[in-house]
Amino acid sequence: MATAPDIRPTVDYRHLVQDGRLHGSLYTSPQIFAEEMEQIFHRGWSFVAHDSEIPNSGDFVVRRVGTQSLIALRGKDGEVRVFYNRCPHRGATLCQTASGHRSRITCPYHAWTFALDGRLIGLPDEGAYPPDFSKADAGLTPVARMDSYGGFIFVNLIPNQLTLREHLGHATELIDALLGLSPTGRIQLTAGWMKHKMRSNWKMIVENQVDGYHAPMVHGSLITANRTFATVRDRKPTSPTRVRDFGMGHSDIDHASDYRAAGDRLFRWTGGIDPERLPVYVKAMDDAYGPEDARRRLIEGPPHSMLFPNLSLAEMNIMVIEPVSPQHSIQYTIPVFLEGADDLNARTLRRCEGAMGPAGMLIADDAEIGELTQMGVANLEPEWIILSRGLGKEEVLANGVKLAGLMDETSQRGFWSHYREVMAASQEASQ
Numbered sequence: 001m002a003t004a005p006d007i008r009p010t011v012d013y014r015h016l017v018q019d020g021r022l023h024g025s026l027y028t029s030p031q032i033f034a035e036e037m038e039q040i041f042h043r044g045w046s047f048v049a050h051d052s053e054i055p056n057s058g059d060f061v062v063r064r065v066g067t068q069s070l071i072a073l074r075g076k077d078g079e080v081r082v083f084y085n086r087c088p089h090r091g092a093t094l095c096q097t098a099s100g101h102r103s104r105i106t107c108p109y110h111a112w113t114f115a116l117d118g119r120l121i122g123l124p125d126e127g128a129y130p131p132d133f134s135k136a137d138a139g140l141t142p143v144a145r146m147d148s149y150g151g152f153i154f155v156n157l158i159p160n161q162l163t164l165r166e167h168l169g170h171a172t173e174l175i176d177a178l179l180g181l182s183p184t185g186r187i188q189l190t191a192g193w194m195k196h197k198m199r200s201n202w203k204m205i206v207e208n209q210v211d212g213y214h215a216p217m218v219h220g221s222l223i224t225a226n227r228t229f230a231t232v233r234d235r236k237p238t239s240p241t242r243v244r245d246f247g248m249g250h251s252d253i254d255h256a257s258d259y260r261a262a263g264d265r266l267f268r269w270t271g272g273i274d275p276e277r278l279p280v281y282v283k284a285m286d287d288a289y290g291p292e293d294a295r296r297r298l299i300e301g302p303p304h305s306m307l308f309p310n311l312s313l314a315e316m317n318i319m320v321i322e323p324v325s326p327q328h329s330i331q332y333t334i335p336v337f338l339e340g341a342d343d344l345n346a347r348t349l350r351r352c353e354g355a356m357g358p359a360g361m362l363i364a365d366d367a368e369i370g371e372l373t374q375m376g377v378a379n380l381e382p383e384w385i386i387l388s389r390g391l392g393k394e395e396v397l398a399n400g401v402k403l404a405g406l407m408d409e410t411s412q413r414g415f416w417s418h419y420r421e422v423m424a425a426s427q428e429a430s431q
């Protein structure tokens, strides 16, 4: 007997994602969106939470990874576990708030109650179940794999072949650079997340995070209004700043080269604060790393990077991208506090509110251009998007990292070439 034909047409990702151009349907197709959720977010490694968000036993956050709602929860033993946000009994959602603190997790439907390590510890009228019912088999379901680097916790829901370290590859350098600005090597994501609904496809936000080309145009009003953004205004195509493609879809804008060229101006990444105005932080850095190494770290500043697929180390903000539909995403931002740097942290908070807050001067510009681009690509013609700026002119280092000019589209191409491998390889494996 003939089997039913697979009625789903196959998307040819190797055709839609070319080295210098992209097909517009990548941003609009519901089928492509659904395949991305599975292939990239469920079968790959995705950021879920940071250690510092849930410091105490019983602290939890609820996060969405792909289509899945997850609870990251710290147990009595101090370990973080990540569970599906679903009662094993009849499937009700367990935690309805974005974060909180519980001594145990109780389902709102039939009051099945779970310990912080996921064990089922109580349920009403347990004796009514058949003899083969076992509480030991009805605990919360943990995700297949979780691992962390520098306090950043990642999950892999459908197991793949890669370790987290293999997935991160050269991007561990970026996390190290951020943590290396802290006198203790630790950061604190404790200020609370700002949440923006973006009317654009999640990949547009990824692309924009490491786009060195748009700032003088899209952020023109901010640059005019705020002298601390003069570094952006003054950039020319000959700027020493480079974009880098680290492989595995990770990329950055390497501001450190710009800051090094500026030489004597410490703290350019803070908006040009004099060292004398941050005595607590500077002394703590000197004590931790010695004056010479501390000075190098303070000149070079934090990374401005995008880690495939959903985590951006955006200087003194962490940003997380949550896809909602082909046309909608949620962008979460939180300021990075450095442990042992209270004087700097107070300024970081104000700067993040000013740039990323509800009336923020930076994120609103990017949200608007994202919405305009999403509306634009909904038009059928022209079919293709041009992404060839600087193509073929990249410098390739011995370790495979590609360098290009600030305004080249090498960082976006880095994302897309990994995207193509992930999306096409999964199809080819099933053929």
Ligand SMILES: [Fe+2]
Pocket (backbone or CB within 6 Å): 208, 214, 215, 218, 219, 365, 366
């Ligand atoms: Fe921007």
